[in-house]
Amino acid sequence: MTIQTAAQTTRPGVRSSRDAARMRRGIPWGSIGTYVLLAAITFFCLAPFYWMFVTSLKGSNxxxxxxxxxxxxxxDNYAAVFGAQNTFVFALRNSAIIASCVTVIALFFGVTAAYAIARLEFRGKNVVLGLFLATSMFPGVAILTPLFQLFADLGWINTYQAMIIPDISFALPLGVYILVSFFRAMPWELEAAALVDGCTRGQAFRRIILPLAVPGVFTTAILVFISAWNEFMIANAMSQTPAAQPVTVAIAQFTGISQYDKPYGTQMAAGVIVTIPLIIIVLIFQRRIVSGLTAGGVK
Incomplete structure (x- = not known):
């Protein structure tokens, strides 16, 4: 007992001497290297946005x-963006309507599909999840021509549904993938306790699981909204008049301040205006986004 007590009493001294030795070694180059790497990544990501903002403030010369x-x-570039008969304002409205509809519909089907794949036992559910992920890797340009022909036969060209439906097909796999991992991380005892208390499977989902899944659902909603807001290829093919064009297509068709002017400055100004709402959303809800992305990582 005496030897053990002496060993225990010397351990703090040994640890303190080791810490002091580590402090005397000099500058923690590992931490400095990490901060330098993070600073380089931040600069690499933010430099295009800074250049876009600076270019938007320059004249044509x-x-x-x-x-x-x-x-x-x-x-002048910002004045030119809103000066062409308010077409840019209409484009902002169209983008907001399309992105909101895509987000709501994709969340409704994504939450139910992810819950079924993660929490229910049925044959072939891994195959279903694999098919969801496979559709997200399918190139959109390969289906652009048949989609245009189909929507033309239905009379849907220059309508919102011609852009909403294809966007859902690309946004839904992203939502299902995020929500499946989130639902799988939840304890099974929550549903078991609800079933013991008399809830049905649907009631347990609505009253217990869904309220706890709010961070993951919120994160998925923001990612889906940003994806639908930035979509260009399908919208460029399906919208041919300013009445239905989203903002990404409207920016590509700017003509500049004058008739013979290159539209670089005007396009940069429009890009800044379009990016601001996304930045505000991310800054306001950054805690929910981080908590939703990391909630499924630790049990």
């Missing part, structure tokens, strides 16, 4: 001078 800040900042 300064676009190609490669300066880090405009010599004579101007808001």
């Amino acid at each position: 300064e676009i190609f001078d490669n300066s880090l800040w405009p010599i004579n900042p101007t808001l």
Whole structure:
């Protein structure tokens, strides 16, 4: 007992001497390297947005001078964005309607499908999940021509549903993939306790599982909304008049401040305006996004 007590009393001293030795070694180069790497990644991600903002403040004679800040900042590009008979405002409205509809419909089917795959036992559910993921890897350009022919026969060209339905087909696998991992991380005892208390399977899902899945559902909603907001290829083919064009198509068809002007500055200004709502959403709900992405990682 005496030897053991002496060993226990010397352990703090040994640890403190080791810590002091580590502190005397010098600068923690490992931590500095990590911060340098994070700073480089941040610069790599934010540099295009900064350049887009700077270019939007330049006049047509300064676009190609490669300066880090405009010599004579101007808001003419922003005025030109909203000056063409409010077509850009209509495009913003169309994008908001399309992205909202895609998000709501994809969440409804995604939550139910993910819950069935993660919590219910049935034959071939792994095959179903694999098919969901396989559709997300299918190139959209391969189905663009048959989709256009189909929607033309139905009279859906220049309508919202011609863009909403294809967007759902690409957004739904993303939502199912995120929500399946989230539902699988939930304890099975929650449903068992609800069933013992007299709830049916549907009641246990609505009253117990779904409220606890709010972070994952919220994260999925934001990712699906951003994906639908940024979609261009299908929208460019299905919308041929300003009445139904989303903002991504409207930006591609800008003509500039004057008739013979290159539209780079106007397009950059429109890109800044379109990006601002997404940045605001992410900054406001960043805690929910992080909690939703990490909730399924630890049991």
